[in-house]
Structures are given as C-alpha cells and as structure tokens.
Amino acid sequence: MILSCTVNKKPVRLECEPGEALADVLRAAGYKEVKKACGTGNCGLCTILLDEVPVASCSIFAARAEGRAITTIQGLKKEAEELGAYIAAEGAEQCGYCSPGFVLTALAMEREFRAQGMGRFDELAARHYLAGNLCRCSGYQGHMRALKKYWEARNG
Ligand code: FES
Ligand code: FES
Known part of the structure; x- marks a missing residue:
C-alpha cells in the first residue's frame, strides 16, 4: 500500500505493508535519522513528531500516518x-x-x-x-x- 503524508513539510508517498511500523517505513525510505532500538515503545530512540506530538514510531502502524505531518530531527x-x-x-x-x-x-x-x-x-x-x-x-x-x-x- 502507499502512504501519503508529509515528512519535514515535504509531501511524500511511501511504500508500506499493512501492519508495518512507521519507524521501519521511514528508515527504508532513507530517513535514517529515525533510530530504532527496542522496537517496543520503551526507549524513545525512534521518536518522531506526528502532527507536532512526540510518538514512538516503532510502536505505531505506518498507516496511521496517512494524511498527517511527520517531523524528524532533520x-x-x-x-x-x-x-x-x-x-x-x-x-x-x-x-x-x-x-x-x-x-x-x-x-x-x-x-x-x-x-x-x-x-x-x-x-x-x-x-x-x-x-x-x-x-x-x-x-x-x-x-x-x-x-x-x-x-x-x-x-x-
Ligand atoms: S525503538 Fe525504542 S521506543 Fe521505539
Ligand atoms: S544512550 Fe546515547 S548517550 Fe546514553
């Protein structure tokens, strides 16, 4: 499936699988500044802002970001x-x-x-x-x- 959203204010379309974590989709698309360690929502390394709110991107389905604004440290x-x-x-x-x-x-x-x-x-x-x-x-x-x-x- 294709996820349409913005990353750092740029409109993007990202390929993702149903049930895939947002952190994995972002990293696969080249946003390597999004780190990943525990993969269970416990360490905060994978934090991004989703509509300006910090979230653990390893613990949210990529599909939840449809139409929303993602901000990475970049x-x-x-x-x-x-x-x-x-x-x-x-x-x-x-x-x-x-x-x-x-x-x-x-x-x-x-x-x-x-x-x-x-x-x-x-x-x-x-x-x-x-x-x-x-x-x-x-x-x-x-x-x-x-x-x-x-x-x-x-x-x-
Ligand atoms: S990788 Fe640890 S909270 Fe996401
Ligand atoms: S885990 Fe990065 S400085 Fe401690």
Missing part, C-alpha cells in the same frame, strides 16, 4: 542545533542513538509548556515529559541544567 535542524549547544555546554552531549529522539521530545515539550503558559521552568514536569526517552549513560542532571537554561533564554 526537520527541526536549527532548533535542534540551538538546544544541542546548551546540552553540550553542560557536558551532557549524547550519542547519535538517543540524541535525535531526546532533542525532538525536548523541543516539543518546550513548545507545549509555552503554549500552556508555563512561567518558570518546571524540572519535575520536564522529567515527567521526557521519561520515555532513555539514555543508558547519564543521570540526566546535565540535561536538566541545559533545558532550564534553554527555557530561560527563550522564555525569560
């Missing part, structure tokens, strides 16, 4: 680099596996919190929002410092 390159600089400044750079999903989720979080009118950065809410994006190598302290500074730079 679609938010400028914002990702900006946030990445804050993360690096706190010594919390991540590997190429967990970074794309973490950064995409963090960017969606910032937008969502701002839309909700959040004033000061709420670390507890951030930890909750990002709980599905695992890194095996850190205690997330550097990430939280970076996210707080990023938030304050953008939201005063």
Whole structure:
C-alpha cells in the first residue's frame, strides 16, 4: 500500500505493508535519522513528531500516518542545533542513538509548556515529559541544567 503524508513539510508517498511500523517505513525510505532500538515503545530512540506530538514510531502502524505531518530531527535542524549547544555546554552531549529522539521530545515539550503558559521552568514536569526517552549513560542532571537554561533564554 502507499502512504501519503508529509515528512519535514515535504509531501511524500511511501511504500508500506499493512501492519508495518512507521519507524521501519521511514528508515527504508532513507530517513535514517529515525533510530530504532527496542522496537517496543520503551526507549524513545525512534521518536518522531506526528502532527507536532512526540510518538514512538516503532510502536505505531505506518498507516496511521496517512494524511498527517511527520517531523524528524532533520526537520527541526536549527532548533535542534540551538538546544544541542546548551546540552553540550553542560557536558551532557549524547550519542547519535538517543540524541535525535531526546532533542525532538525536548523541543516539543518546550513548545507545549509555552503554549500552556508555563512561567518558570518546571524540572519535575520536564522529567515527567521526557521519561520515555532513555539514555543508558547519564543521570540526566546535565540535561536538566541545559533545558532550564534553554527555557530561560527563550522564555525569560
Ligand atoms: S525503538 Fe521505539 S521506543 Fe525504542
Ligand atoms: S548517550 Fe546515547 S544512550 Fe546514553
């Protein structure tokens, strides 16, 4: 079957099988920036934005994306680099596996919190929002410092 949607604002038609996971379809189509590890919705590596909402693309049928807007990390390159600089400044750079999903989720979080009118950065809410994006190598302290500074730079 053919899936019609947009990827990073470009209309595309992607071949997929019924029951095939969106992560597999995207990777087969060349969107290798979408990573995949657990394949069970537990690590967050495969996160994409579907209509601006973070989802684990390994755990959603590709057919569910029909007519919808998919964003990968490549679609938010400028914002990702900006946030990445804050993360690096706190010594919390991540590997190429967990970074794309973490950064995409963090960017969606910032937008969502701002839309909700959040004033000061709420670390507890951030930890909750990002709980599905695992890194095996850190205690997330550097990430939280970076996210707080990023938030304050953008939201005063
Ligand atoms: S690969 Fe999708 S959540 Fe782990
Ligand atoms: S830095 Fe990628 S899993 Fe920890």
